[in-house]
Amino acid sequence: MKKAARKRKAAKKKVESKPDGPCYYCGKETFSLAGDPGEWPVMLPHADDPGKVKPHHVKCILSRLNAFDRLTKDNSNILLRIVNGAMRSCIEAHGDITKEWIGSASKRIDTMIRGFLKNEFKVNGNGDE
Numbered sequence: 001m002k003k004a005a006r007k008r009k010a011a012k013k014k015v016e017s018k019p020d021g022p023c024y025y026c027g028k029e030t031f032s033l034a035g036d037p038g039e040w041p042v043m044l045p046h047a048d049d050p051g052k053v054k055p056h057h058v059k060c061i062l063s064r065l066n067a068f069d070r071l072t073k074d075n076s077n078i079l080l081r082i083v084n085g086a087m088r089s090c091i092e093a094h095g096d097i098t099k100e101w102i103g104s105a106s107k108r109i110d111t112m113i114r115g116f117l118k119n120e121f122k123v124n125g126n127g128d129e
């Protein structure tokens with residue numbers, strides 16, 4: 001291979017392998033030249049750092065939109081199932097739920113909803129934000 005051809009190939013490889021910054025949601029690198037469109041970056045600002053745009057994977061944004069759509073559909077019973085499971089857990093732990101156990105029941109509901117949301121928003125095994 002001629003020297004110029006090698007140089008062009010090396011330059012092309014360098015451009016293709018350059019990441020566009022870590023995803024705001026999952027922390028893994030985004031790549032605007034990736035073959036998988038889910039890896040492409042979408043630049044968006046966040047309330048925690050106003051005016052500054054940060055990269056997000058297309059797949060991470062879609063995952064959150066899908067989870068939101070699932071939760072807000074009129075025929076979705078996801079929240080009912082979560083609350084039902086939390087109440088059942090509280091009853092199993094304390095017996096019948098009285099005013100005394102409202103705090104415990106609320107904590108269980110809160111924990112289960114947070115667990116559901118973290119699981120829904122998990123992308124490639126990394127849901128930490």
Ligand SMILES: [Zn+2]
Binds near residue numbers: 056123
């Ligand atoms: Zn991501």
